[in-house]
Amino acid sequence: MMMDQSCPGKVEPILEILDGKWMLILLFELFNGNKRFGELRRKLHPISPKTLTDRLRLLEEKGIVTRTIYPGVPLHVEYDLTESGRGLQPIFEAMWTWTQSYGAYLRNETNEGEEAGKVM
Amino acid sequence: MMMDQSCPGKVEPILEILDGKWMLILLFELFNGNKRFGELRRKLHPISPKTLTDRLRLLEEKGIVTRTIYPGVPLHVEYDLTESGRGLQPIFEAMWTWTQSYGAYLRNETNEGEEAGKVM
DNA sequence: TGCAATAGTTTCAAAAAATGAACTATGGAG
DNA sequence: CTCCATAGTTCATTTTTTGAAACTATTGCA
Numbered sequence: 001m002m003m004d005q006s007c008p009g010k011v012e013p014i015l016e017i018l019d020g021k022w023m024l025i026l027l028f029e030l031f032n033g034n035k036r037f038g039e040l041r042r043k044l045h046p047i048s049p050k051t052l053t054d055r056l057r058l059l060e061e062k063g064i065v066t067r068t069i070y071p072g073v074p075l076h077v078e079y080d081l082t083e084s085g086r087g088l089q090p091i092f093e094a095m096w097t098w099t100q101s102y103g104a105y106l107r108n109e110t111n112e113g114e115e116a117g118k119v120m
Numbered sequence: 121m122m123m124d125q126s127c128p129g130k131v132e133p134i135l136e137i138l139d140g141k142w143m144l145i146l147l148f149e150l151f152n153g154n155k156r157f158g159e160l161r162r163k164l165h166p167i168s169p170k171t172l173t174d175r176l177r178l179l180e181e182k183g184i185v186t187r188t189i190y191p192g193v194p195l196h197v198e199y200d201l202t203e204s205g206r207g208l209q210p211i212f213e214a215m216w217t218w219t220q221s222y223g224a225y226l227r228n229e230t231n232e233g234e235e236a237g238k239v240m
Numbered sequence: 241t242g243c244a245a246t247a248g249t250t251t252c253a254a255a256a257a258a259t260g261a262a263c264t265a266t267g268g269a270g
Numbered sequence: 271c272t273c274c275a276t277a278g279t280t281c282a283t284t285t286t287t288t289g290a291a292a293c294t295a296t297t298g299c300a
Contacts, residue, residue: 010219010223011212011215011216011223012145013219013223013226014218014219014223015144016226019141019143019144020139020140023139024135024138024139025132025135036246036247037247037248038245047288047289048288048289048290049248050249050288051288051289052248053247054287054288062226063226066238068238068239068240069240069247070240071240072297073244073245073296073297073298073299074244074245074296074297074298075245075246075247075296076245077247083222084218084221084222084225084226087218088218090217091211091214091215091218092131093214094210094211094214095138096130097210098134098207098208099130099131099133099134101204102203102204102207103130103133106133106182106183118186118187118188118189119188119189119191120188120189120191140257141257156276156277157277157278158276161277166259167259168258168259168260169277169278170258170278170279170280171257171258171259172278173277173278174257174258191267192267192268193266193268193269193274193275193276194266194267194268194274194275194276194277195265195266195267195276196275196276196277197277
């Protein structure tokens with residue numbers, strides 16, 4: 001595997017899927033088997049229905065999820081990962097692994113003490 | 121590896137690193153060995169210097185990069201990945217792998233023809 | 241006909257993010 | 271004491287994103 005100069009350009013399209021508020025956490029929920037609109041909305045609370053719709057439509061456009069309407073009482077809709085959607089799983093596994101190794105050390109403070117970087 | 125219900129919450133901190141415009145592509149550049157401010161700025165063109173500074177400062181706060189000033193003529197600054205920063209690499213490798221498998225099928229069209237999802 | 245439940249849409253305002261242009265700082269060479 | 275190159279900063283403005291609130295649509299049962 002090479003991540004040479006040409007790589008970033010080629011990976012750009014995946015940024016459209018993963019970048020932006022809610023996208024990663026939404027995909028997590030889909031991997032965890034949460035498929036229905038209301039279900040996702042509850043898990044991602046306090047996401048607004050508009051924003052959730054926007055995100056799901058984007059994933060649909062990109063071929064990551066399918067949208068299936070189940071008529072009935074009450075009617076409901078399920079979002080399923082496509083093959084390429086499921087193919088994202090190794091990315092999420094790598095994130096999980098990273099979190100286990102380094103997540104605890106993530107700094108959040110405003111770092112009031114030191115300012116600029118070190119000088120050589 | 122398990123990605124159960126509790127996982128999304130625990131992975132949240134990594135979203136602060138990867139989410140948002142420029143972050144993924146910026147980290148790519150750092151992996152590719154581009155370290156200096158101007159270098160990154162050129163690669164990420166047309167990013168504004170302010171935005172680039174903001175991103176680099178965030179990564180510094182999170183402990184992903186260090187900032188080192190090299191006095192001299194002209195002076196320059198290098199941004200280096202920390203251990204936890206380098207630890208992000210498997211995530212990027214997974215993205216690259218995904219792109220090789222599915223990137224070509226990413227749809228971009230407005231999908232004028234069909235509208236809603238299929239009905240069961 | 242009215243109601244309950246799901247899954248949205250619409251509208252408009254608010255908040256956040258990104259940008260452009262111009263300016264500051266540093267330090268040695270000439 | 272001016273110039274060059276690097277690496278920023280500052281401020282005002284624009285653009286994008288997000289959000290809340292209220293409304294629509296569908297279905298079948300009572």
